[in-house]
Each structure stands twice: as C-alpha cells, then as structure tokens.
Amino acid sequence: MPANRFNGFTDYGIGIGLRIPHYAHIFEKKPAVDWFEIISENYMVDGGRPLATLDLILERYRVVQHGVSTYFGSAEPLNREHLRRLRTLVKRTKTPWLSDHLCWGSVDGTYSHDLLPMPYTFEAAEITARKVREARDVLEVPIAVENVSSYAEFHMSEMTEWEFLNEVVERADCGILLDVNNVYVSSRNHDFDPYDYLNSIPAGRVAQIHIAGHSKFQKYILDTHDHPVIDPVWKLYEHAIRRIGPTATLLEWDDSIPSFDEVHAEARKAEKYIQAPAKAGL
Amino acid sequence: MTLLELQRRMMKAVMQPLTSSGRITPKTEDGRLMKIEAAEFIKQNGGLTSLECLEIYSRSYWYRALDSLFDDFPGLRAVLGRRAFQRLSRAYLADCPSQSFTLRNLGARLAGWLQRRPRYAGKTFSLALDMVRLEWAHIEAFDSASEKALGHEDLIELGPDLRVGLQPYIRLLEFEFPVDRLLIQLNRDSDGHAEASNTVLKQKHAGLVRRVIRLIPERTHLAVHRIDSVVYYRRLAAQEFRILDALRDGQPVGDAIQYGFEKSTASIDEQRLLLETWFAAWAELGWLCPPARLKKDEVTA
Numbered sequence: 001m002p003a004n005r006f007n008g009f010t011d012y013g014i015g016i017g018l019r020i021p022h023y024a025h026i027f028e029k030k031p032a033v034d035w036f037e038i039i040s041e042n043y044m045v046d047g048g049r050p051l052a053t054l055d056l057i058l059e060r061y062r063v064v065q066h067g068v069s070t071y072f073g074s075a076e077p078l079n080r081e082h083l084r085r086l087r088t089l090v091k092r093t094k095t096p097w098l099s100d101h102l103c104w105g106s107v108d109g110t111y112s113h114d115l116l117p118m119p120y121t122f123e124a125a126e127i128t129a130r131k132v133r134e135a136r137d138v139l140e141v142p143i144a145v146e147n148v149s150s151y152a153e154f155h156m157s158e159m160t161e162w163e164f165l166n167e168v169v170e171r172a173d174c175g176i177l178l179d180v181n182n183v184y185v186s187s188r189n190h191d192f193d194p195y196d197y198l199n200s201i202p203a204g205r206v207a208q209i210h211i212a213g214h215s216k217f218q219k220y221i222l223d224t225h226d227h228p229v230i231d232p233v234w235k236l237y238e239h240a241i242r243r244i245g246p247t248a249t250l251l252e253w254d255d256s257i258p259s260f261d262e263v264h265a266e267a268r269k270a271e272k273y274i275q276a277p278a279k280a281g282l
Numbered sequence: 283m284t285l286l287e288l289q290r291r292m293m294k295a296v297m298q299p300l301t302s303s304g305r306i307t308p309k310t311e312d313g314r315l316m317k318i319e320a321a322e323f324i325k326q327n328g329g330l331t332s333l334e335c336l337e338i339y340s341r342s343y344w345y346r347a348l349d350s351l352f353d354d355f356p357g358l359r360a361v362l363g364r365r366a367f368q369r370l371s372r373a374y375l376a377d378c379p380s381q382s383f384t385l386r387n388l389g390a391r392l393a394g395w396l397q398r399r400p401r402y403a404g405k406t407f408s409l410a411l412d413m414v415r416l417e418w419a420h421i422e423a424f425d426s427a428s429e430k431a432l433g434h435e436d437l438i439e440l441g442p443d444l445r446v447g448l449q450p451y452i453r454l455l456e457f458e459f460p461v462d463r464l465l466i467q468l469n470r471d472s473d474g475h476a477e478a479s480n481t482v483l484k485q486k487h488a489g490l491v492r493r494v495i496r497l498i499p500e501r502t503h504l505a506v507h508r509i510d511s512v513v514y515y516r517r518l519a520a521q522e523f524r525i526l527d528a529l530r531d532g533q534p535v536g537d538a539i540q541y542g543f544e545k546s547t548a549s550i551d552e553q554r555l556l557l558e559t560w561f562a563a564w565a566e567l568g569w570l571c572p573p574a575r576l577k578k579d580e581v582t583a
Contacts (some may be wrong), residue, residue, distance in 0.1 A: 018341065035334060039385065041384050044383075045386070045425035046426050046450070047426055047427045047428045047451060048423075048424050048425035048426065048428075048451065048508065048511055049396040049424065049425065049511035049512075050425055051425075053511075053513050069384070071382040074289065075284070075285040075289050076286075076287035082382075104289055107286070107289040107290050107293045108290065108380055108381075110293065110297075110379050110380065110381060111379070111381065111382060111383060112293060112296060112297070112339075112343050112344070112380075112436065113346055113347065113380060113385050114296075114339060114342055114346065116289075116292065116293075116339060118297075119285065119288055121285065123284065123285055124285045127285055150329075151335055151338040151339065152324045152325075152327065152332075152336065152338070153322060153324070153325045153327060153335075153558055154288065154323055154325065154441055155322075155324070155325055156288065156323070187328075189327065189328065190327060190328070191328050192346035205578075219326075219328075219329040219330050219334070220329070220338070222331060222338075236500060242317055243526035248321075254346075280532045280557065
C-alpha cells in the first residue's frame with residue numbers, strides 16, 4: 001500500500017548506490033539487493049562499457065535514477081541535450097521515479113559540477129518549479145527533488161529552507177527525496193533545529209529518503225558520503241519514517257568506499273526503522 | 283537582485299582561480315576585495331564569515347575539476363611533470379571552464395587550447411600535444427556509440443562506387459611521437475603502484491622521466507578502438523590510415539583506396555594483397571558499418 005500519492009514504491013525497501021568498485025562483487029556473488037540507485041550522468045553516454053554494465057545490472061536488479069546536473073534551480077533554461085540523453089536513459093532503465101537536487105550549478109552555459117545552494121525567494125521557487133514541470137513533461141516519469149547540504153545562505157532569502165522546499169514542490173506538484181543527512185548537515189551549519197525541518201515538510205510528498213555519513217571540520221560539517229551514518233542522523237531517520245511511513249531508502253557512500261558487504265550492512269540498518277511502523281500497526 | 287544576477291555573481295567568484303596555496307583569491311577580477319564581494323550576497327554564518335562560506339564552494343569547484351583532469355590525463359601528467367601539469371590544468375580551466383553537464387567532457391577542448399598556449403608544455407610541446415590527443419581519443423572511444431558491424435559476407439559485394447562507414451567509436455590519429463607505447467608503459471607502471479614501496483616508486487619515477495626524455499620522434503598512425511568494452515590502440519600503415527580516414531569522410535570505396543595509395547610505391551599486386559589483408563582485419567574487428575544516413579541495403583545493393 002503506497003504511503004502517499006508520490007510514494008508508489010513504499011515496498012521498494014533499502015537500496016544502495018551502484019559504484020564501480022563493487023561491480024566485480026555484484027557480478028560474481030549476485031547479492032540480494034532491493035534496488036540500486038545509479039547516478040544518471042554516469043550512463044548518459046552513447047555506448048561502451050557504462051551501458052553494457054548497466055544492461056547486466058538491469059537484467060537482475062531494480063534500478064532508480066538519481067541525477068546531479070539537471071540543475072532545476074539554475075535561472076537558465078533546461079539543457080535540451082541533457083534532457084534528451086536523460087530521456088533515453090529513462091527508457092532504458094524504466095526507472096519508476098527520478099530524482100535530482102534542489103540546487104543550481106550552471107549559468108550562461110558554464111557548469112560548476114557542484115550542488116550550489118538556492119536563495120530562498122519566491123522568484124527562485126517559481127523558476128525551479130517551472131523547470132521541474134517541464135522536465136517531467138519531457139521525461140514522462142515522476143520527479144522528486146532532493147534537499148542539499150549547504151554551506152552558505154543568502155541575504156536575499158525570503159523564507160527558510162524547508163518553506164522554500166514546500167513552495168517548490170507545491171508549485172511543481174512533485175515529490176521530495178528527503179536526505180536526512182543533508183538536513184542534519186545544514187542544521188549544524190546554519191544553526192536550526194533539524195526536527196523543525198522534518199516536521200514542516202509535507203509528509204505526503206516524500207517519495208524516497210537518503211541517508212549518508214559526513215565529515216566534521218572545525219567550523220562546519222561537510223557532506224562527504226565517506227563514513228557510516230552517525231547516531232543523530234539515524235534518530236532523524238527514525239523520526240522521518242514515523243511521520244512519513246515506510247519509504248524507499250538509500251544509503252549513499254561515494255568516497256573511501258568500503259567493501260560491498262560493509263556498505264550493504266550499513267544500509268540494512270535502516271530496516272528496523274522501516275519495519276517499526278508496520279509492526280506497530282501504523 | 284534577481285536569481286540570474288545572483289548566480290552570475292556567485293559563479294564568477296567561485297570560478298576565480300585559487301591562490302598557489304589553494305585559498306580563495308583575495309581580490310575579484312575587477313580588483314575589489316573578495317571578502318566585500320562575498321559579504322554583499324552571502325550571510326555571515328555561525329562561525330564562518332561570508333568569505334569562508336564562499337571559499338568552501340570555490341575550493342570544491344577547483345579541486346573537483348582539477349581531480350577530473352588529473353584522472354583523465356595521466357600520460358600528459360607524466361610528460362609534463364606534476365607541477366607543470368598543475369599549472370597547465372589551472373590555466374586551462376580558467377580559460378575553458380566546463381560547458382557540459384558531465385565532467386567526462388572537461389578535457390574536450392584541451393588539445394585545441396594547448397595549440398594556442400604552447401608555453402604551458404615548454405620543450406615537450408609536440409609530445410604533450412600528441413599525448414593529449416591520444417588520451418582524449420581514449421575517453422571518446424570508451425563510451426561512444428557503435429553501429430551494427432558489417433561482416434565478411436557484407437563486404438563480398440562491396441564495389442568501388444559504394445560507401446561504408448567507420449564505427450563511431452573509432453578515432454584515427456597521426457602522431458609525431460610513439461605516444462601509444464609510452465602510455466601503455468605508463469599504465470603498466472601505475473598498475474603496480476598499489477603494492478610498491480616508496481623506494482620502488484622513486485625508481486619508477488626516475489625511469490619514467492628517462493623514458494619521456496629519450497622518446498624519439500616516430501611518425502605514428504593509430505586507430506583507437508574498442509573490443510568488448512575495452513579500449514585498444516592499433517598501429518596502422520600510412521596508406522591504411524588514409525583509406526580509413528577517407529571512408530570515414532564518406533568517400534566511395536574506390537576513391538578512398540585511390541587516395542590511400544596516392545603516394546605509394548607499392549605495385550598493383552602488392553596493393554591488392556594489402557587491401558585484402560586490411561579489409562579482412564577491419565571486418566574481423568567490426569570496424570566497418572553502414573555509412574551515416576544510409577541504410578544497409580543502400581550499401582551493398
């Protein structure tokens with residue numbers, strides 16, 4: 001039973017990111033994994049090994065696409081070449097939904113390859129929502145936008161981050177990929193209560209959740225995806241699941257990647273939280 | 283300030299080259315203090331100043347882009363040495379920031395840029411340029427499209443007026459130096475790095491420098507291609523290279539062959555033997571395909 005109308009994949013379970021260092025293990029051992037999340041841009045090519053590998057994965061596993069450079073929040077129009085390639089990939093993977101970040105990263109055709117923070121203004125919300133709607137029309141697949149970790153806030157902002165997220169998803173009528181680690185990182189960097197954030201987002205729009213580890217520096221926290229998930233983030237996750245209901249969850253581990261088994265075991269820690277509402281009869 | 287104005291302003295600041303110690307530059311392009319520029323649009327944030335917030339993004343941008351070039355051009359790194367490679371990378375990125383949604387394309391303009399900025403390669407310019415072209419071709423051969431290959435049976439009916447295409451992933455290159463051999467050797471060396479001690483690595487580095495210095499020019503014709511998703515380098519005879527080049531340009535087979543042997547001293551019999559060998563090899567490797575915009579039946583009918 002879907003937890004909400006943007007979450008038709010409540011039973012998807014726990015996924016992990018498909019990463020090159022794990023290819024050999026996956027093809028040799030064929031481990032049972034609920035689903036793999038791929039970085040769309042890694043497979044938006046015309047041929048060769050990336051697509052051959054993807055096809056082998058698709059024979060055995062469910063795959064969900066996650067993008068890093070659609071840049072819904074860039075003021076410039078969507079990149080048509082990017083969309084064309086993305087659409088081709090969507091047809092190949094048959095991804096049930098597609099996510100990318102609520103951020104910007106390009107201007108006047110120049111790309112930063114980073115997830116740059118949005119100014120939380122009504123103008124930015126309208127532009128972003130319009131681009132999400134346009135992308136959905138072209139790609140013909142549900143879209144979820146992900147909150148990013150941020151290290152800067154702008155004078156011109158007119159609302160909080162979670163109010164901005166709500167503005168965008170309501171105007172675009174799209175889903176949310178809720179990254180609880182990013183909520184935690186940003187709450188520490190910008191001194192807000194992460195539970196205020198979780199309690200304010202529309203639970204009925206959360207299509208997927210991300211969990212991850214991060215790195216702590218002297219003056220700020222950086223979203224590095226190179227550590228296990230810390231306890232405060234698990235607590236946030238538990239709270240989110242209680243509010244939202246069982247939701248497809250993915251562990252991100254992108255740097256200093258340990259063995260497949262270690263990553264998978266870390267991801268499966270989420271099971272006890274996902275199963276808790278069902279056990280409680282919620 | 284509009285969204286577009288903010289994004290232009292921040293992007294410009296983020297992409298301003300870092301100082302030699304890897305910090306955000308203290309001044310903007312037009313000479314203003316960067317900390318004043320940052321404070322005008324970024325809030326001071328807990329323990330971080332506006333400039334420090336901006337610096338996180340600037341460093342992140344530069345290190346990501348520099349790492350990408352570092353990974354994509356190991357051969358160029360070896361030819362230039364680490365410091366010169368860093369200088370070149372920073373200058374290239376300042377002149378040619380990414381214009382693609384994917385970092386895969388970051389080095390696409392490097393060869394053209396280096397031709398206009400030979401001083402960044404100094405005395406090794408020709409060798410460096412050859413290496414850049416080879417390494418970019420490798421990237422393209424790795425994940426470019428492939429078409430259904432024409433087999434031996436398709437080639438039986440091939441006449442002089444017909445056209446065939448070359449697989450889109452194949453890159454044909456002509457070099458002054460035998461950079462293919464150098465790059466293969468470098469890759470072999472780096473394969474052993476994970477298990478080598480520091481002493482061994484120093485010896486290998488010295489050996490590498492000697493190999494680069496001693497590399498003697500040798501006109502080289504190369505096809506960068508792939509088999510079963512693995513990229514290979516195949517040496518070509520000059521005439522073979524010219525024929526393939528002409529076929530790729532859409533010339534009829536007869537014209538391509540004539541062009542290939544234009545400057546050749548080989549006899550007709552020798553040419554026939556070479557052609558039989560080459561076409562058989564190309565078919566075996568799956569290099570030939572229907573020409574672009576033509577259906578297969580138009581090729582062999």
